[in-house]
Amino acid sequence: xxxxxxxxxxxxxxxxxxxxxxxxxxxxxxxxxxxxxxxxxxxxxxxxxxxxxxxxxxxxxxxxxxxxxxxxxxxxxxxxxxxxxxxxxxxxxxxxxxxxxxxxxxxxxxxxxxxxxxxxxxxxxxxxxxxxxxxxxxxxxxxxxxxxxxxxxxxxxxxxxxxxxxxxxxxxxxxxxxxxxxxxxxxxxx
Amino acid sequence: xxxxxxxxxxxxxxxxxxxxxxxxxxxxxxxxxxxxxxxxxxxxxxxxxxxxxxxxxxxxxxxxxxxxxxxxxxxxxxxxxxxxxxxxxxxxxxxxxxxxxxxxxxxxxxxxxxxxxxxxxxxxxxxxxxxxxxxx
Numbered sequence: 631x632x633x634x635x636x637x638x639x640x641x642x643x644x645x646x647x648x649x650x651x652x653x654x655x656x657x658x659x660x661x662x663x664x665x666x667x668x669x670x671x672x673x674x675x676x677x678x679x680x681x682x683x684x685x686x687x688x689x690x691x692x693x694x695x696x697x698x699x700x701x702x703x704x705x706x707x708x709x710x711x712x713x714x715x716x717x718x719x720x721x722x723x724x725x726x727x728x729x730x731x732x733x734x735x736x737x738x739x740x741x742x743x744x745x746x747x748x749x750x751x752x753x754x755x756x757x758x759x760x761x762x763x764x765x766x767x768x769x770x771x772x773x774x775x776x777x778x779x780x781x782x783x784x785x786x787x788x789x790x791x792x793x794x795x796x797x798x799x800x801x802x803x804x805x806x807x808x809x810x811x812x813x814x815x816x817x818x819x820x
Numbered sequence: 821x822x823x824x825x826x827x828x829x830x831x832x833x834x835x836x837x838x839x840x841x842x843x844x845x846x847x848x849x850x851x852x853x854x855x856x857x858x859x860x861x862x863x864x865x866x867x868x869x870x871x872x873x874x875x876x877x878x879x880x881x882x883x884x885x886x887x888x889x890x891x892x893x894x895x896x897x898x899x900x901x902x903x904x905x906x907x908x909x910x911x912x913x914x915x916x917x918x919x920x921x922x923x924x925x926x927x928x929x930x931x932x933x934x935x936x937x938x939x940x941x942x943x944x945x946x947x948x949x950x951x952x953x954x955x956x
Contacts, residue, residue, distance in 0.1 A: 642866050681839040683846045683868035739835025739859050739872035741894045742914035762867040797849035802921040806896040
């Protein structure tokens with residue numbers, strides 16, 4: 631039996647597609663380029679459910695059974711609705727024996743928190759909840775000014791003019807890091 | 821004593837109570853001004869990241885070739901902001917986001933976003949000022 635989810639995005643791509651889940655694994659197929667991303671069941675290691683801009687994201691940790699070739703790769707699929715959670719959790723459990731963990735996000739609207747290196751991402755946490763993550767492999771340049779300011783630059787994709795309705799592109803983010811001492815994780819939540 | 825030494829105090833604010841509060845518009849993965857929540861939501865690598873207007877200092881815009889750049893500066897400690905220097909912070913030792921810069925080929929839209937943020941900031945400042953005057 632196959633279960634299909636419509637209006638699902640792969641990674642950060644704007645292309646919408648369908649995600650199908652069955653005993654053997656899952657596969658996403660884009661509606662425009664007709665490209666397929668297939669993940670066999672034995673490559674799935676963990677799964678997370680997290681609120682993103684395009685509703686909810688299914689995040690899958692991948693790795694092969696052979697430890698030598700195990701990489702920290704992962705795939706993400708955006709566009710799930712809140713109501714999809716239970717169905718998805720059930721499918722992952724039933725077919726792949728994986729628990730769908732919920733990763734909490736912060737929507738407090740604060741610009742202060744703490745940074746945390748999580749795998750290949752730099753996560754920004756507010757009250758110990760994820761506000762966003764920056765993929766470090768996409769950082770084109772970084773600068774440190776006056777010991778307390780760090781800037782990360784992201785390359786603008788190609789020179790070609792994006793169409794109307796294209797997403798806004800983050801090109802730079804600057805952090806103010808007053809303490810050079812190591813801080814323990816703490817929430818400023820009362 | 822404490823009397824007469826009326827320093828500014830930290831006032832708590834929060835954009836949303838939970839993720840269900842995020843407006844539908846974040847789906848477009850573009851900057852969105854949510855006036856009702858006094859919040860600007862920025863797309864950051866797929867996340868919808870709200871920033872309350874109180875965290876925002878100012879906005880600047882520049883045009884370069886086919887593109888417009890929007891830079892949003894946030895309130896952080898350690899900025900020589902003259903009279904603002906006594907602005908209190910809840911956790912001055914935290915890591916702060918000091919600015920974000922965005923690029924768009926839609927100059928008109930970034931003009932509009934810039935204006936919306938500036939207007940919201942003015943409006944909130946004015947309201948604060950009025951509250952203060954009433955309290956005096």
